[in-house]
Amino acid sequence: ALAWGNGYALIDRDSRLTPSAFLPIHPSRVVVRRDDNGLLVYDVYGGDSLPGSPGVQWYRVRGDDMLHIRGLGAEGITGYSVVQLAAESLGLSLAAQTFGGAFFGNGAAMGGVLEHPAKLSDMAAKHLRESFESVYSGPENAGKVAILEEGMKYARLGIPPDDAQFLETRLFQVREVARWLRIPPHKLGDLEFATYTNIEQQAIEYVTDTLQPWCVRWEQELQRKLFGMQ
16 A cells, blocks of 8 residues: 555455455556446456456456555545655665665775876786785775885775765655655654654654554545445
8 A cells, every 4th residue: 555555455255244354465466447337346367467468367346345545546546656656766766775885895985096107017907906906995995095016106086975975865865765655754764853852743743644644544444344334
């Protein structure tokens, strides 16, 4: 329900039509439509094939027999997929994470070139590069002092993470995810704006603004599908 905007579960009933179990169904297998009488029905497709593919087995479930927890939507039948709507911002988060892994994995403190006053042969250049990387490359060697011989000079080319606002970008993406899911940033480990004076209020807002709307959706759907409106 959070990621796809819709959560489905088949309501299993016993011989007296009393609800006995919920059988969760992945949203990718369900297509919601209205029948000729205007009633909601759920077409459930089997296997890993896409709905509507030739030869795919499917069965139809009446609306009364399908538990459907939906998020915000346009037509009131299905909810928006948060993952699809947030694909660009979440993709930026993954790209920043990949960049950070490569950046620090290659040694964030030693990105640059070695300048030698003389011309080196291919074999000498290869040996110099390998020996230098073995001693100074990698996160475990970050911050080591390089010892250069024969008039060599080191020119830094890498951009420090703080200069490139890398850390700020990562922090922004945490807050972006929090916005999409309506989660207070401190629940995702961002404590910059969490203080002893406001943390209690933020916890209350998490219950009233994040959890309670979903609890109400659950309560209303269970009341309607299992007990009938009183």
